[in-house]
Amino acid sequence: MAEVTWGLTTSHVPSIGAAMDRERTEDPYWKPLFDGYRPAREWMAEHTPDVIILIYNDHANAIPLAMVPTFAVGTAAGFHVADEGWGTRPVPDVIGHPALAAHLVESLVDDEFDITVAHQLEVDHGLTVPLSVYCPAPGDAWPAPVIPIVVNVIQYPQPTAARCYALGKALGRAIRSYPEDLKVAVFGTGGMSHQLAGERAGLINEEFDRMFLAKIQDDPQSLADLSREEYVREAGSEGIEMIMWLIMRGAMDDEITRIAETYHVPASNTAAALALFENRA
């Protein structure tokens, strides 16, 4: 049977990808962030999964405002990298896993999560930056196929944190019911605190972020209990992306082991963090 072997939470700030693409990771501005990634990257390089399930949000690229799914699963054999308005990142296109993706959709819908099915999806920095955080030099191909799960976090009403956590639990059940022996890594992306627009632009709330980084491991229910308004008020209008970490967390066991963590301010306008967990007590 398939199993979740590890989970990664990471910010997906576009400039983190640009820093890698332009070989600026040793610049004084970027070096602390990338130094912080090193222990996690070394561990992940030794634990290559068979499939990655990557939870992220689209940023006005693949999903038009004509129709906004709350949750969508990418079921295609492959996903092209999007031109977000300033050219395409020089990274490989993403290979999908249609068989597992179809199983996930069926299992989630049977579990009463009415998922949108994406047979075509260009993937933006929300997906490619986390892959680059995981694997900085993929060469011609990423280390594993990827199933994208897209979450609406840019148009209110976003799903509640509680719903995201519950979806994660259903996702875990779906993975564990897949008959093939696959090692699955789950990525929950976005955050941490940041707000791009309005008079509060530039907001950072390190106290909230540190609380979230601790509780995502050992008290995720308390994070699932926070309201949408609390996320936006404390973490900023874009900091609400952190609800996507709860989908990853829900897919993992109740007790998990922290392998690595880093937190750095700023990556552009954002508090950037990474936390890596192995799925064992």
Next chain:
Amino acid sequence: MTKPEIPGTYLFGIEDSRQGFALNSFCASLTSVDDRKRFLDDEAAYLGRYELTAEQRQAVLDRDWVTMLDLGGSIFYIYKLAMVDGKSMQYLGGVFTGMTTEEFQAALEAGGRHFG
């Protein structure tokens, strides 16, 4: 439950999205390299393809970023227009907060801006 009001914060909602649909659709078109060229060649003519209100159209031509947001623009969409101009999210942050780009960047590098 109604949409929360949080001072100094845009919470882009269904009514905003309805009001800003043409504006955001225009910005989305800038993900095409050919359309970026067409827009830069003749901004006014290119905007004619979209059913913008007169105010939205003027805000785009004036690069009046706050008015674009007030008229239903989403930050993720209007950012594409900013990038066509070679302007960064830090530039926009400065515009939204009354700072220069350098002041805004310095505030982030000092740990970010704190509220309440």
